[in-house]
Structure formats: structure tokens, C-alpha cells
Amino acid sequence: MKHLLSTENLSLANAIRILDTAEEMAAVGDREVKKLPALRGRTVVNLFFEDSTRTRISFEAAAKRLSADVINFAARGSSVSKGESLKDTAQTLSAMGADAVVIRHWASGAPHRLAATDWIDAAVINAGDGTHEHPTQALLDAFTMRRHWARLAGTGSEGADLKGMRVAIAGDVLHSRVARSNVWLLRTLGAEVTLVAPPTLLPIGVEKWPCKISYNMDETLEQGVDAVMMLRVQGERMNASFFPSTREYSRRWGFDDNRLKALDTLGMKDTIIMHPGPMNRGLEISAAAADSPRSTVLAQVRNGVSVRMAALYLLLSGDTREPAATPALAYAGTHSTKESN
Amino acid sequence: MAANTGTYLIRGASILGGEPADLLIRDGVIAETGTGLSAEDRAEDVTVIDASGLVALPGMVDVHTHLREPGREDAETVETGTRAAALGGYTAVHAMANSTPVADTAGVVEQVYTLGRTAGWVDVRPVGAVTVGLAGEQLAELGAMADSRARVRMFSDDGICVHDPVLMRRALEYVKAFDGVVAQHAQEPRLTAGAQMNEGEVSAVLGLAGWPAVAEESIIARDVLLAQHVGSRLHVCHVSTAGSVEIIRWAKERGINVTAEVTPHHLLLTDDLVRSYDPVFKVNPPLRTDADVQALRAGLADGTIDVVGTDHAPHPSEHKECEWAQAAMGMTGLETALSVVQHTMIETGLMTWADFARVTSTAAAKIGRLADQGRPLEAGEPANVILVDPAARWTVDPFRMATMGRNSPFKGRELPGKVVATFFKGHPTVLDGELNTPYPYADSTAGVA
Amino acid sequence: MTSVTSAPVPARVVLSQADIDRALTRIAHEILEANKGSQDLVLLGIPRRGYPLALRLAEKIAAADSTVDAAAIVGQLDVTMFRDDLSHQGTRPPYPTKLPRTGIDNKVVVLIDDVLYSGRTIRAALDALIDLGRPRIVRLAVLIDRGHRELPIRADHVGKNLPTSSAEKVRVRLAETDTAPGGSPVNEVVIEGRS
Numbered sequence: 001m002k003h004l005l006s007t008e009n010l011s012l013a014n015a016i017r018i019l020d021t022a023e024e025m026a027a028v029g030d031r032e033v034k035k036l037p038a039l040r041g042r043t044v045v046n047l048f049f050e051d052s053t054r055t056r057i058s059f060e061a062a063a064k065r066l067s068a069d070v071i072n073f074a075a076r077g078s079s080v081s082k083g084e085s086l087k088d089t090a091q092t093l094s095a096m097g098a099d100a101v102v103i104r105h106w107a108s109g110a111p112h113r114l115a116a117t118d119w120i121d122a123a124v125i126n127a128g129d130g131t132h133e134h135p136t137q138a139l140l141d142a143f144t145m146r147r148h149w150a151r152l153a154g155t156g157s158e159g160a161d162l163k164g165m166r167v168a169i170a171g172d173v174l175h176s177r178v179a180r181s182n183v184w185l186l187r188t189l190g191a192e193v194t195l196v197a198p199p200t201l202l203p204i205g206v207e208k209w210p211c212k213i214s215y216n217m218d219e220t221l222e223q224g225v226d227a228v229m230m231l232r233v234q235g236e237r238m239n240a241s242f243f244p245s246t247r248e249y250s251r252r253w254g255f256d257d258n259r260l261k262a263l264d265t266l267g268m269k270d271t272i273i274m275h276p277g278p279m280n281r282g283l284e285i286s287a288a289a290a291d292s293p294r295s296t297v298l299a300q301v302r303n304g305v306s307v308r309m310a311a312l313y314l315l316l317s318g319d320t321r322e323p324a325a326t327p328a329l330a331y332a333g334t335h336s337t338k339e340s341n
Numbered sequence: 342m343a344a345n346t347g348t349y350l351i352r353g354a355s356i357l358g359g360e361p362a363d364l365l366i367r368d369g370v371i372a373e374t375g376t377g378l379s380a381e382d383r384a385e386d387v388t389v390i391d392a393s394g395l396v397a398l399p400g401m402v403d404v405h406t407h408l409r410e411p412g413r414e415d416a417e418t419v420e421t422g423t424r425a426a427a428l429g430g431y432t433a434v435h436a437m438a439n440s441t442p443v444a445d446t447a448g449v450v451e452q453v454y455t456l457g458r459t460a461g462w463v464d465v466r467p468v469g470a471v472t473v474g475l476a477g478e479q480l481a482e483l484g485a486m487a488d489s490r491a492r493v494r495m496f497s498d499d500g501i502c503v504h505d506p507v508l509m510r511r512a513l514e515y516v517k518a519f520d521g522v523v524a525q526h527a528q529e530p531r532l533t534a535g536a537q538m539n540e541g542e543v544s545a546v547l548g549l550a551g552w553p554a555v556a557e558e559s560i561i562a563r564d565v566l567l568a569q570h571v572g573s574r575l576h577v578c579h580v581s582t583a584g585s586v587e588i589i590r591w592a593k594e595r596g597i598n599v600t601a602e603v604t605p606h607h608l609l610l611t612d613d614l615v616r617s618y619d620p621v622f623k624v625n626p627p628l629r630t631d632a633d634v635q636a637l638r639a640g641l642a643d644g645t646i647d648v649v650g651t652d653h654a655p656h657p658s659e660h661k662e663c664e665w666a667q668a669a670m671g672m673t674g675l676e677t678a679l680s681v682v683q684h685t686m687i688e689t690g691l692m693t694w695a696d697f698a699r700v701t702s703t704a705a706a707k708i709g710r711l712a713d714q715g716r717p718l719e720a721g722e723p724a725n726v727i728l729v730d731p732a733a734r735w736t737v738d739p740f741r742m743a744t745m746g747r748n749s750p751f752k753g754r755e756l757p758g759k760v761v762a763t764f765f766k767g768h769p770t771v772l773d774g775e776l777n778t779p780y781p782y783a784d785s786t787a788g789v790a
Numbered sequence: 791m792t793s794v795t796s797a798p799v800p801a802r803v804v805l806s807q808a809d810i811d812r813a814l815t816r817i818a819h820e821i822l823e824a825n826k827g828s829q830d831l832v833l834l835g836i837p838r839r840g841y842p843l844a845l846r847l848a849e850k851i852a853a854a855d856s857t858v859d860a861a862a863i864v865g866q867l868d869v870t871m872f873r874d875d876l877s878h879q880g881t882r883p884p885y886p887t888k889l890p891r892t893g894i895d896n897k898v899v900v901l902i903d904d905v906l907y908s909g910r911t912i913r914a915a916l917d918a919l920i921d922l923g924r925p926r927i928v929r930l931a932v933l934i935d936r937g938h939r940e941l942p943i944r945a946d947h948v949g950k951n952l953p954t955s956s957a958e959k960v961r962v963r964l965a966e967t968d969t970a971p972g973g974s975p976v977n978e979v980v981i982e983g984r985s
């Protein structure tokens with residue numbers, strides 16, 4: 001694993017490896033000294049072509065806890081105003097000796113371009129690209145779900161997958177990189193995913209995805225779910241006729257107080273409610289749902305730092321001068337040559 | 342009149358892929374054909390070309406070329422673009438109107454026409470814009486362009502669809518006055534706002550805004566009905582979907598006067614390539630699915646689609662070395678068209694070399710109303726002839742091309758077929774697979790007149 | 791990295807199962823002796839093989855001192871993140887760090903590892919330990935000391951001193967973590983390669 005660009009091609013072994021490593025990182029967060037020296041002397045650049053304070057500070061905290069040097073680079077260059085080119089920016093960062101680039105970009109595929117070209121020789125982590133993917137968000141979601149699922153099973157999370165867990169992802173799937181990354185990762189981890197959305201907010205071709213599709217939130221809940229993930233919906237979609245009004249949207253597709261009560265009446269006492277944030281309270285999620293004990297919103301934020309530490313650690317701590325060995329070999333090799341330390 | 346271009350005896354070329362024969366080229370025409378023609382006993386010096394194993398075809402005619410001049414000489418010039426054309430086996434190209442300034446006046450089309458003659462590599466036929474500035478609001482002076490020295494017969498706002506149905510109707514009607522044709526870039530603008538790639542399975546995964554097939558098909562359906570209604574001639578540029586093929590087939594069955602073109606890249610490449618996010622695969626219309634590719638091949642083979650047009654669209658590297666969404670749309674094509682068509686149509690058994698001559702030359706010349714192009718390889722005909730080695734195999738390297746554009750989507754692919762010689766008006770612009778010299782127009786120094 | 795060799799490597803057994811057991815029994819008694827009893831003792835095993843060794847030592851200490859609950863004094867200390875050679879090796883996923891319920895503040899912590907070589911693992915362990923708390927005393931027990939130290943570090947308790955050349959490999963195989971080439975669990979220490 002040289003880059004983390006998407007969850008679509010993330011193997012089960014690598015996914016579990018990241019989640020397990022994140023568990024160790026989370027343990028560090030509980031200690032008095034929250035810093036590890038693992039990435040001392042390494043430079044991580046947060047290259048943000050799109051504002052996202054939440055994601056940036058999460059990566060920044062993760063890198064700093066691993067003792068890496070962090071450079072924040074808010075690049076101008078929107079879809080409208082052509083600013084500095086990606087190529088020039090990448091070459092600049094390369095010249096500065098960046099070991100990893102955490103890139104957030106409004107254009108789908110921009111991280112793939114960085115990784116595929118010879119503009120820069122750093123590890124590339126996709127921190128959200130256009131309407132494509134947001135792999136660390138999906139990993140932190142899976143991390144949160146795995147802890148919940150393991151707790152219900154009365155086992156530890158380490159090494160565990162999500163087999164049998166029923167997850168509903170509801171909202172603007174069409175424009176959601178979070179939904180895409182979650183669909184692929186949850187499939188890999190063995191969960192059963194149902195996408196719940198108005199047909200206008202599902203992409204053409206979604207029928208080929210490894211999940212079920214529903215246009216009806218209440219039916220989906222009645223069939224039983226272990227986690228409901230609400231996606232942020234932008235009010236301006238209304239103006240593009242994706243749905244008639246925010247009121248109708250929230251009534252048909254939102255997680256409102258009635259649906260929160262329905263979980264109790266349906267006997268789903270362990271079902272959690274997730275949201276990648278930031279939330280539109282009253283639109284896709286009611287305040288009561290967001291603040292209920294079922295809500296994992298804050299746990300997700302906390303877990304985000306652990307997962308990003310794991311990603312940075314796994315991509316950066318190894319010898320980057322050589323082609324990476326296969327994970328299994330590297331793993332075995334690490335501990336069978338103890339005498340050579 | 343024809344300049345002194347020498348005498349060439351082509352020996353043993355397979356004529357349109359059929360029986361071997363000899364062709365004697367003299368004074369810009371095919372002077373003699375037959376077998377066992379002799380170079381001896383002739384008054385002039387005769388250059389003999391051993392063409393055994395080579396196929397002789399009429400010089401190719403491209404109905405859709407972007408030469409970028411005037412305005413974007415950093416992307417291509419008439420000189421570099423027509424060198425590429427000659428190397429690719431072309432003896433005529435239609436230069437699209439989206440230059441800067443737009444080719445929407447007699448002055449601009451005459452400028453392009455003159456640049457073509459100054460270069461001398463192929464016949465450059467300017468395409469006139471349908472609307473002023475390609476703005477889709479007001480008809481350009483189509484008649485003036487038709488009457489100019491450039492004798493424009495094809496009009497197109499290519500790159501932009503003439504989507505206003507009234508304007509399209511008027512254009513179709515108006516060009517009847519001088520036997521013109523409107524070449525439509527079929528793309529419903531509202532359905533494709535912000536579109537980045539074919540809408541389907543792949544766009545869903547990549548999170549790139551979809552470009553639905555229906556955006557093309559709905560315009561074609563409307564246009565063929567308009568053409569029927571006003572009794573005019575319509576040409577559909579770069580057809581890219583199976584549905585479009587069906588609509589055109591239906592229109593032709595009804596006797597509607599419509600012709601259609603397909604690009605080489607749409608005959609071979611699919612939207613699966615976009616998974617790389619490499620903008621070299623970004624093009625308008627977008628690469629579609631394998632089902633579309635197969636339907637396009639079938640349509641070209643059965644005559645529903647009349648011609649292959651390259652839509653050669655060179656771009657400077659900075660327009661492709663960027664994010665997908667920022668990248669320009671378009672691919673080069675002049676130097677790979679023959680090979681791609683051989684690969685997709687001939688080597689698959691869908692077409693013969695005679696069919697190839699039809700779709701790359703004869704039918705194209707007819708659409709553009711070019712009297713001396715796309716002619717049979719017979720005595721007395723203009724000597725626009727190419728020799729092709731169908732057994733050659735080569736690997737595409739954009740950096741070894743004559744075009745300034747490095748944006749070939751076929752980069753690194755091994756393709757069959759190589760142009761060995763191109764005769765333009767009896768003069769070899771390409772010999773031994775290399776550029777030779779341009780056609781020496783007698784008036785070329787006076788080209789600025 | 792793992793050395794995957796095709797030719798058979800000459801290997802000789804230097805500690806048998808019985809030898810290992812005897813060595814651990816002796817170390818257990820030494821630890822009790824040095825500590826003047828089991829008061830405040832915490833055994834922290836360094837993954838991977840230090841941890842099972844710590845468990846075995848704790849059992850032996852509990853056998854010698856009935857006031858000791860073996861499970862309550864053993865923990866695992868992962869040092870991966872504190873290594874100074876991270877950027878020269880393949881990526882090493884960390885192991886969990888597990889401390890006994892009593893914590894390590896003011897405790898007598900005995901670090902347990904299988905082989906002491908350059909001393910760099912122990913250096914990392916000391917750093918890791920300091921981030922977790924403040925032990926009163928830190929001692930070191932190893933099954934094998936093979937020499938070639940690169941840092942001023944020595945073990946307090948050694949199962950066997952084993953002079954080696956650096957070309958040789960010392961392999962500790964424990965039933966908890968390893969299997970023999972045939973697949974059956976083993977308890978032995980072998981030296982591979984010629985001296």
C-alpha cells in the first residue's frame with residue numbers, strides 16, 4: 001500500500017490492518033502522553049483545494065500525534081477560477097520534501113492523478129475528492145461500527161469484520177463521496193448495505209453496486225437495521241429539482257423524531273445513528289436523533305483521528321525507498337527476525 | 342492547373358484490396374492503369390514504386406478536423422495539422438470552424454483556405470460556423486462563405502450544439518440554396534451541464550457527472566425530423582451511442598437525407614478507460630460502453646454510418662496535465678485513424694478495403710461536395726492516392742507524430758497498418774512512410790492574394 | 791525482512807525445551823531475589839515472544855510465592871512506534887500495549903524479551919515506558935543475550951549468554967507463537983548459519 005486513494009480496491013486484509021492499527025492508536029489517545037515518535041522527521045502536507053476545517057484538523061492532529069511535521073497548504077484554484085495548477089503545486093511540494101500529501105479536492109480523481117503521475121513521489125492520501133471517494137471517512141465509520149458490533153457480540157474488535165451487520169445509508173448518494181467509499185468498504189467487510197434515497201439522488205448505474213436500493217425509509221427500518229447513516233443533503237439541490245422542497249425531503253427521507261421512536265417500537269434497541277457531519281439538524285436528521293444515545297456522531301469524530309493516524313503510520317513508517325513488500329510478507333517478516341534488531 | 346509533379350509508376354498494388362495492378366501517375370492524374378506497365382520507352386523520367394503487398398486506396402478525406410489556426414497556434418497550426426494529415430493518408434480535411442476568430446465570415450474561411458494552400462500537404466476545406474461566434478443566436482453569413490474562394494459547403498458549430506430548434510430549422514433550410522449541409526454536434530445542453538463522461542456504471546463509481554446517451558439521441562431524433570420536414574441535408578457529427586445508430590437507421594429507412602460520422606476512438610475505446618482519470622481519454626462526445634462500440638461498428642459496416650471522421654483535436658500539454666474536470670476535451674486522430682479502422686473494422690471481418698475506401702474517402706468527399714476527392718482509381722481520375730502496408734505493425738508514440746498534440750488515447754498501443762505513400766494531386770507528399778514535400782501550387786507564393 | 795532462503799541453512803539447537811524451562815525457573819527466582827519478594831512486581835513482555843515468556847515467568851513466580859496472582863502482574867509493551875529504524879524496514883503494524891490493572895507508577899517493572907542483541911528494542915521500550923508512567927525501578931530479563939550491543943544497555947537476568955557472529959541468526963521458537971516447519975508447536979532456540 002503506497003497510497004490510500006479509494007476503498008474500492010482496498011483488500012480485506014489491508015482494511016482490517018488499518019482498523020486494527022487504529023485500535024492501537026486509539027489506545028494512545030487515552031493516555032496522558034498522546035504523542036508517539038513514529039513519524040519523527042517525516043513531513044505531511046495537508047493540500048486542500050476545498051475548505052474543510054474538520055477534515056484538515058483531524059489529519060493535522062493525527063500527524064502531530066505521530067510526531068510528523070505538518071504543513072497546511074490551502075491551494076486556490078476552484079472549478080471556476082483557475083488558480084495554481086495541480087501539477088505545479090505537486091512539484092512545489094515535492095521540492096519541499098513532502099513524504100505524504102493529504103489531498104482534498106473538489107475534482108473527482110485529483111488524488112489519483114497525483115499518485116499516477118511523476119509530479120510527486122510522496123504517499124498520497126485521499127481526504128475527499130469531488131463526488132468520488134472519502135476513504136478515511138469510510139474507515140472511521142467502519143471502525144465505529146466494528147466497535148459497536150464487537151461489543152454486541154461480546155468479543156474484541158481486533159481482527160474482526162462486519163459480517164451480518166445491516167447498514168442503511170440514506171440521503172444524497174449521487175453527490176456523496178462518503179456513500180461511495182462506505183459501500184465498497186462495507187461490502188469488503190461483509191456488511192449488508194441498503195441505500196435509501198429519492199431516485200433523483202441515486203446515480204444511474206447504482207443497480208450494479210453491491211447493495212440494496214430502497215426509496216422508502218420506513219420500510220427499510222421495518223426490515224431491521226443495525227446502523228443508519230444519514231448523509232448531508234444540500235438545500236440548494238432543491239433548486240436543481242432533485243426534490244420538491246426541504247420539507248418534503250425531511251419528511252420522506254430524513255431521520256426525524258417519528259423514526260427515532262420507531263426504532264424503539266420496532267425493538268431495535270442497539271441500532272446506532274451515524275452522520276459524517278456537519279449535520280443539517282432538522283433537514284436530514286432531527287435534533288433529538290442527533291443528540292440521542294444512539295448517535296455516534298462524536299465517536300466518529302474521535303475515531304477519525306485514530307484511523308488517520310493508522311493510515312499515516314502504515315503508509316509512512318515503512319521504507320519508502322523500496323517497492324513495498326506484500327502486507328502478509330512484511331507482517332510475517334517483522335516478527336520472525338527479532339534477533340536482527 | 343497542375344504543377345509539374347513528376348511521373349510515378351506504382352507497380353503491383355492491390356487496388357482497393359483486390360487484384361494487383363499498376364498505376365501510372367502523371368500531371369496530377371492517374372494517366373494509365375493496367376498490369377505490366379513499363380517505365381521504359383517514356384519521354385520523361387519515371388519513378389518506379391514497388392507496391393507489391395501494398396493496398397492502393399483513394400486519398401482519405403476527413404470530414405472533421407480541428408486545425409486550431411487561427412487563434413490557438415500553440416495547439417496546432419494548419420502546417421503541422423496538415424503534415425499529420427498527409428502522414429495519416431489524407432488528401433483532404435475539413436477544418437472545423439471553432440477557431441479564434443470563429444470561421445463565421447468569408448474572410449476567416451478564406452484565410453484558412455489560403456493557409457491550407459500555402460502548406461500544400463492536403464486540400465484544406467474550411468467548415469463555416471452556423472451561427473455568429475458559435476453563439477447559437479444568429480445565423481452567420483452562410484451564403485457569403487459558400488460564395489467565397491473557400492467554397493464552403495459544410496457548416497457546423499461543432500463543439501456546441503445548435504440546440505434552438507428554430508435556428509436549426511432555418512439553417513437546414515437556408516443551406517439548400519447552395520447545396521450545403523449542416524453538420525450537427527448533437528448534445529442537448531441542459532442534459533449535459535457539467536457533464537464529464539458517459540453516464541452509466543463507470544460514472545456512478547467514479548463520481549464524475551454523467552453525460553447521458555439520451556442527450557445525443559434526442560437531438561439527432563429532432564434533427565432528422567426537422568431535415569425531413571424542410572427537405573434538407575443533415576450530417577450528424579461523431580455519433581457515439583447505439584441509440585443514435587438506431588435513430589439514423591430509422592431515418593434512412595424513411596428516406597431522410599441524413600449522413601453520419603463516427604470517430605476512430607469511438608470504434609475502439611470505452612468509458613472503462615476513464616477509471617484511470619487520465620484526461621487523455623476525455624473527449625466530446627464521451628467514450629461510451631462496449632455495447633455502443635459494437636453498435637457503431639455494425640452501423641459503419643452496414644452503411645447506417647457513412648463515414649469515419651477523426652475529430653482530430655490537439656491540445657497543448659497543460660490542458661491535459663491536470664485534473665479530469667479541468668482538462669480540455671479532445672484527442673488527436675489524423676495519424677492513427679487508418680490503423681484504428683483497419684484494426685476495428687477490417688481485421689474483425691466487418692469490412693473490406695473497398696468498404697474502407699467508401700467510409701474514409703468516397704462518402705466523405707460526397708458529403709463535403711469535393712469533386713476531385715474520393716474518386717475511383719481509374720485512368721483520367723485525379724491522382725489522390727495512398728499506398729498502405731496492411732501487414733505493418735507499429736506502437737503509437739505521440740512524441741513521434743507530426744501533430745503538435747501529444748494527446749493520443751492510443752499511446753502505447755500496437756496497431757496495424759501504415760501509410761507508405763500519399764499522392765496529393767499527383768504529387769507524393771509522403772514517400773516511404775516519411776513526409777516528402779508539399780504540393781507545389783503554382784500560385785502558392787501568391788497565396789495571400 | 792524475512793530471509794527466504796532456498797538452500798537448507800545449517801542449524802543447531804542451543805536450548806531445548808527443558809533448557810528453556812530451567813532457564814526461566816532460574817530467572818524467576820533471581821527476580822524474586824533481586825526484588826526481595828514479589829512486592830510491586832510487574833512483568834512487561836515485549837511482543838512478540840517476550841509476552842509469552844513473561845506469562846511463563848509469572849507462572850513460575852506465582853508457584854514460588856502463593857500470594858502472587860500470575861495474570862495480575864503481567865502486561866504487554868509494544869515498542870513499534872518508538873523504534874529508530876522504522877524508515878529502514880517494512881511497515882510494522884503495532885501490537886496492543888496492555889498494562890496490569892495496577893498500572894506501572896512506582897512499580898518494579900521487569901521488561902521481558904526473547905533475545906538481546908543491539909539493545910535498540912530495549913531503548914525503544916524505555917521510551918515507550920516513560921510515556922505510560924513512572925516506574926520506581928526498571929529491570930531487564932532476556933532468554934538469550936547474544937552480544938553485539940550498540941547501546942549502553944545490559945540485562946539484569948539472562949537465560950543464556952550465547953556468543954554469536956553477526957552473520958548468524960538466533961531463532962527462538964515458542965509453542966505460543968511458533969510452529970516447527972512440520973507444523974507442530976516447538977520450544978527451542980536454534981542458531982542458523984556458520985559462525
Ligand SMILES: [Zn+2]
Pocket residue numbers: 499500501526578579625626652
Ligand atoms: Zn464535435
